[in-house]
Amino acid sequence: MKNQYLMTAAFGALLIFGQVNADEDDLSKDQIPKAVISAFEKAYPNAKDVKFEKETFEGKEAYEVEYKEKDREYDLLYSADGTLLQKEEEINSKSLPEPVTQAINKMYPQAEIKEAEKLVKPDGTLAGYEVEIKTAGKKVELELDANGKILKTEND
Template sequence: MKYPLFFYMCSLFFGISYQSVAQNNIPEKVKQTFKLKYPGENDPDWHKDKNGYYESNFKIKGEHYRADFDVSGQWVETERNIKKKDLPKKIKDKIKSDFDDYKIVEIEEVDHHAKGKFYDVELKIKGKKKDIEFDENGQILN
């Protein structure tokens, strides 16, 4: 992967703890599941995140993605950062009506093994951060 410094800097910026993992230290089941889920991707960067998941960083059609797998090879979730303009209108409307005083810090589109697709929006007001998960219809999940 051509952008390991980018992901490292992002991890420092967002305060996330990562441990780089060499390709040959990734469990075979994790690599197999990754190849089945993302057959066109051959060069992910691997890290172990703060939850103990193996996290792959890769690109699809120029978009950066992160996918997590547990030690047994089970896929956990895939995320990608998006811009506010890419949020569904119902979520933008909900943020405007309920969180208009907040500043949007980060938005992730998430596909989760149990929750399905949702949007994780990190908001900030007066130095306090708040993560809110929305479904596509603007309903708050957490």
């Protein structure tokens, strides 16, 4: 009976541990489609500290390549065939447009902006902003358009 209890507890712990790790989407370079690696390396041959993740973008599977260049952090989203879907560029939160900061302050008056990124479409046009805030002790990630309309909210 004691052995059965220990085995059940061990199995439960493995399930819980496995569930925590299942939410991790970090991947190694060899887990990324070759088309994604090829497109990235061709476009950004000097990239440093490269990391890979699997994500969902507009309801479809995508691969994020995170890298640093000239002390700035960038995230690129690619489809499995190597097509660039979006570029995220780290920016100083003070450079956010006024309508964006006003929208954040209106919705989250006590919020502190922790990170800000400019979202850029493959053609180079602005898609919007992604902002991580801390409010009431919780992290919240917001996606806003250039006019300050909140498009998406994710709570950590």
